[in-house]
Amino acid sequence: MIGTLLVANRGEIACRVFRTCREAGIRTVAVHSDADENALHTRVADIAVRLPGSAPADTYLRADLIVKAAVAAGADAVHPGYGFLSENAGFARAVLAAGLVWIGPPPEAIEAMASKTRAKQLMGLAPLEEVRESDLPVLVKAAAGGGGRGMRVVRRLEDLDTALEGARAEAASAFGDGEVFVEPYVENGRHVEVQVLADTHGTVWALGTRDCSLQRRHQKVIEEAPAPGLSAALDDELRTLAVRAARAVAYVGAGTVEFLVADGRAHFLEMNTRLQVEHPVTEAVFGVDLVAEQIRVAEGGALAPEPPPARGHAIEARLYAEDPATDWTPQTGTLHRLAVPDGVRLDTGYGDGDEIGVHYDPMLAKVVAHAPTRAEAVRRLAGALERATVHGPVTNRDLLVRSLRHEEFTSARMDTGFYDRHLAGLTAAAVDPHAPLAAALADAHTGPGARSRFGGWRNLPSQPQTRRYTAGGEEHEVYYRHTRTGVTAEGVQVVHADPALVVLEIDGVRRRFEIAQYGDRVHVNDTTLTALPRFPDPVTQRAPGSLLAPMPGTVVKLAEGLITGSSVRAGEPLLWLEAMKMQHVISAPATGTVTSLQVTTGQQIQVGTLLAVVQEL
Incomplete structure (x- = not known):
């Protein structure tokens, strides 16, 4: 039995594995770069080991350091998480050679499937050897790893060399392997995958399908289970192909077989020989803990002959620190507050006050909703995200809410070209028109006037107080006055105002505005403003x-x-x-x-x- 487990990863997935370990009574070991010294995954683990001598971006690619850390910490087993070395056969062999339990498939299965070129050959497919005009568009793709890194769509032959160079560099940086290949690019297909779980006794489960079609930069944004709108025949074909792929390489543990579905046909993409980011939706639908099953299988446990029955529908949204309106630019800074309402699952690698740095993926959290029907799950997730508290850098939260409520998504007609068609509309500025005034009124109670005897009131007529803010790329200027009866503003009745809460009555309707200010950044409900100085420098x-x-x-x-x-x-x-x-x-x-x-x-x-x-x- 495993007594102590090291996770060879960071952030959200490390915290996720540790949660299951705590429930099972297994001691936990975190590894960390210098940049992650105070990260959440190091704080929640029983033991934390620094990985020395590497640049932060490359630390988690050092197999030798990670194995050494596991031995030094007295770990019995290593879980690779996802990304980094999770699909590296050499790392798996190093773990096994050190006498540790590997929470994953055999190295031979990783070698057969982790390289996408070899996986396609195993499935009777082959990448393009030479690209001609008639082959366009094509997709340049990293042979190792995933997460959208090392991928480029090429629509003109003259762009191919640049795409190959950029993909190689990105793949080498992310996975330590710069091999890439070229394959035909299927426009506007659906990305559908099958979760598999196999034991050492010959049983292979196909735990239903997932749809991961909403993507940016070839990286998934919203995922759901089961994939909606598939015919019974296609659903059966996908699960059959997934089991066949797993059996072909004597697979053990959790893995995912990915397909592109277009015109009712399934096109094999790859097999990811690891746990996927989106595994929580499958857990919700089938009522299983896939990490716990990974550990049990690694200990030699046997699966039941058939998987548990599916129930309901689950949807996951990935919350990123990025600005979708400016080419998905990653954002950095302090995450002051992250909280979601009850009734949904939150998986995160950040705590309040943590810094979002430049070295790693900008995903802050995954939010998952489960309900009896797809429509109910969509509504529940959209509502939870809308009411979530996210204070810090710019995020894709508003985009997620609008995506979930878009008619193309609610009717399950989405495909991988969703954001190519709709991004401009989904990122159009939608600033609450009363948010700047609420921010100004809250700020009025934090300055000298708020502490003075008269609350800022003057007995002579004067110009109104002015505050300026930017939001949604536009500048907003608001005015208010201090009077004998308190602060007033034209067109509204100020019912209450303090630094944390402003209540306004607008056309007979009372509205509450919760305020949080960090430097020049002001959060008013779900609107984020930047306060401008009165006199620009x-x-x-x-x-x-x-x-x-x-x-x-x-x-x-x-x-x-x-x-x-x-x-x-x-x-x-x-x-x-x-x-x-x-x-x-x-x-x-x-x-x-x-x-x-x-x-x-x-x-x-x-x-x-x-x-x-x-x-x-």
Whole structure:
């Protein structure tokens, strides 16, 4: 029996595994980079071991350090989580060679399926050897790992070399393996997968289907189980193919077989030889703890001949620290508060006050709703996200709520092109028109006037007080007055105002506004505002055409021949930034001349760093 288990991972998945271990009475060991010294997964584990001598972004790819940590901590077993080394056969062998239990499939099964090129060959498929015009569009894809890293859609032959180079670099950074391949790209299909679980006694379960079609950057955003709208024949075919793939490599443990479904046909994509991020929806529908089953199987336990029956419908949304309106730019900073209403499941790797850094994936949490029907699950999840408290950097929370309520999603007609078609509408600014006033009234009670004897009232007529905020890319200016009876504002009745709560009566309807302020960032219910100074600092003003870093990261590449004085076209890539294991393109804002180039390859930059200036023609 396993007594102590080390998770060779970080964040949400480490916390998730530790939760099951605590329930089972298993001691837990966390490993961490220097950047993660105070991360939640290190705080909740019984033992935490620092992984020395590596850059934070690469620490969790050091198999030798992780195995050494497991032995030093007295662990009996290692769980790889997902990402990083979870599909690395060499790591699995190193764990076994150290006399530890590997919570995963045999290394031979990982080798057969973890490389997507070999997996396709095993299933009788093959990647493209040479790309011709008639093959377009195609998908460049990392042979190892997942999570959308190392993937590029290519629609023009002249873009292929650049896509290959970028995919290789991204894959090497994320998985330690830069191998990529090219396959046909199926437009607007549905991403459907099957959860499998196998023991060492010959039993293989197919735990239903999941739909993961809502994706950005080829990374899943909303997932659900079971996949809606499949015919009985297609559903049966998918589960049969998944079991066949697992048996073909003598699979053991939890894994996922992924397909692209288009025109009623299933196209095999890959088999992920690990636990998936979206496994909670399957757990909810089948009433199982997949981590507990992984551990039981690794201990030699046998599965029942048939899986438990499915019940109801479950939907999961991934909450990311990113701005969907600006090309999904990752965000950093302090997560001051994260809480969701009762009735939904929250899996997270962050606690209140934790820092969101630049080195790792920007996923903050997964929120999961389960209900008897799909419609009820969708409504429950959308409502919970809408009422969630998320104070800190910009997130995709509003996008998730709008996606769940979009007619194409509620009617189950979504596909992988959903955000290509609807992103602009889903990210359109929707600022509560009374939020700036509520913020101003709350702020009025934190300044000197709030503490004075007269509450800011003057016995002579004067100009109203003014506050300015930005939200949704627009500036909002609001006015209020201090009077003998209290603070007033035109068009509303101020029922109550203090730094944490403002109550306004608007056209006879009373509305509550809960306020939380952190520096110049003000959260008013689910609207986020940035308070502007009364007198802008001229030092912060930038020349027209200035390109500022949207995130902290590393400049990994400059466009060929780019120098001060270069002529550029609007939308032309100028440089590439790497942050959170993804590469982000910074393009020219207009056609013109580069009058200033402020960075070089390899340079570390912070948010707001001036990268270049393009003077428009």
